[in-house]
Structures are given as structure tokens and as C-alpha cells.
Amino acid sequence: MRPTPTELITQVRRVLRDVIEPELSSGYARARLAEVRAVLAQVDWDNAGLHLMTHTTALRDALGDLRAWAHADEQRRAHFGQIDLPEPDAADFAGWNHWHSHYTGVVTALIDPLEDWLRAHPDDADGAALRHKLLTLSAC
Structure with a gap:
């Protein structure tokens, strides 16, 4: 082009x-x-869409890791509840931007329960690593 x-x-x-x-x-x-x-x-205007798609996918994957971690333990599952992560169905920049916003909102909704969990379970290294990953990805 x-x-x-x-x-x-x-x-x-x-x-x-x-x-x-x-x-x-x-x-x-x-x-x-x-x-x-x-x-x-x-x-980087030539790669802005690709960057957004890659970043959104990484954010969703990190949320998937959090969901798997939360649901692997009965106590965590009860604490976090259902974590709904629909697959993105984007075909253009606007679609990927929508999903990026959606997943960032999911992080926002989960961060307080995650902080509460980590205060109650300060030795949970996996939870702390997930928190770090989510905060790093959602800050971009």
C-alpha cells in the first residue's frame, strides 16, 4: 500500500x-x-494495528492464566467467581481496540479481588506473578 x-x-x-x-x-x-x-x-503508524492485536491477545492470555489459576483451587474459585473471557472477533483496528478496552475493564474488575487475595495469602507467588503480569500489560 x-x-x-x-x-x-x-x-x-x-x-x-x-x-x-x-x-x-x-x-x-x-x-x-x-x-x-x-x-x-x-x-509506529505502519504497525499500530498489529501492535494492538498482539497486545490485546497477550492481555487476554494473561487473563486466561488468572482464570485457570483461580479455578484450580476451590477457595480461589469461590473468591474470584466466574471470570468470563469471550474470544475476540475483531477484523479491524476498531474491533481490536474494543476488545483491548474490554479486557482492560476485566483487569480493573479483578485487581481489587486479587489484591484482597494476596493480602490474605502473602506467600502466593503465582498470584503475585499474575498480578504483576496483568498490571504491566494493562499499563500499556
């Missing part, structure tokens, strides 16, 4: 710099424009 997403964004940044910026008289407007250009430069 030509131009690539990165090539398109590069051209947009160039227009912002060469055409729009010289026309701005406000220092505030120039500063905001510089921020926009910087944000546009920070994303």
Missing part, C-alpha cells in the same frame, strides 16, 4: 510545520502545534 500510514503522517507533519506553523502568530498555538507534531511522530 502506497503511501504507507507512516508516509502519510510524515506528510501531514511536514504540512503542519511548513504551511500551518508560519501562519500562527500565537505562541500558545505554536506550542500546541509542536505537541501535535511530536505526538504524530511517536507512533
Whole structure:
């Protein structure tokens, strides 16, 4: 595909710099424009969808590990209850973004019960490792 997403964004940044910026008289407007250009430069636009799909899959896998750990023990199963993890059915960026948001919400719902469990069971290394993994993945 030509131009690539990165090539398109590069051209947009160039227009912002060469055409729009010289026309701005406000220092505030120039500063905001510089921020926009910087944000546009920070994303790997050619691989953004692939990164989102990979990250969402890793998040769901980590949640699957938590579910397997929770359901492997009767006491944990009672503490955590049912953990519903539907398979993503995404075909585009918007779909993967939806599932990423969904799984991040599942992490948010599970983190307090996980913290409660770990306070009551401070020697549970598997639970602590799962907490670390989930927090690391959901922070991205």
C-alpha cells in the first residue's frame, strides 16, 4: 500500500510545520502545534494495528492464566467467581481496540479481588506473578 500510514503522517507533519506553523502568530498555538507534531511522530503508524492485536491477545492470555489459576483451587474459585473471557472477533483496528478496552475493564474488575487475595495469602507467588503480569500489560 502506497503511501504507507507512516508516509502519510510524515506528510501531514511536514504540512503542519511548513504551511500551518508560519501562519500562527500565537505562541500558545505554536506550542500546541509542536505537541501535535511530536505526538504524530511517536507512533509506529505502519504497525499500530498489529501492535494492538498482539497486545490485546497477550492481555487476554494473561487473563486466561488468572482464570485457570483461580479455578484450580476451590477457595480461589469461590473468591474470584466466574471470570468470563469471550474470544475476540475483531477484523479491524476498531474491533481490536474494543476488545483491548474490554479486557482492560476485566483487569480493573479483578485487581481489587486479587489484591484482597494476596493480602490474605502473602506467600502466593503465582498470584503475585499474575498480578504483576496483568498490571504491566494493562499499563500499556
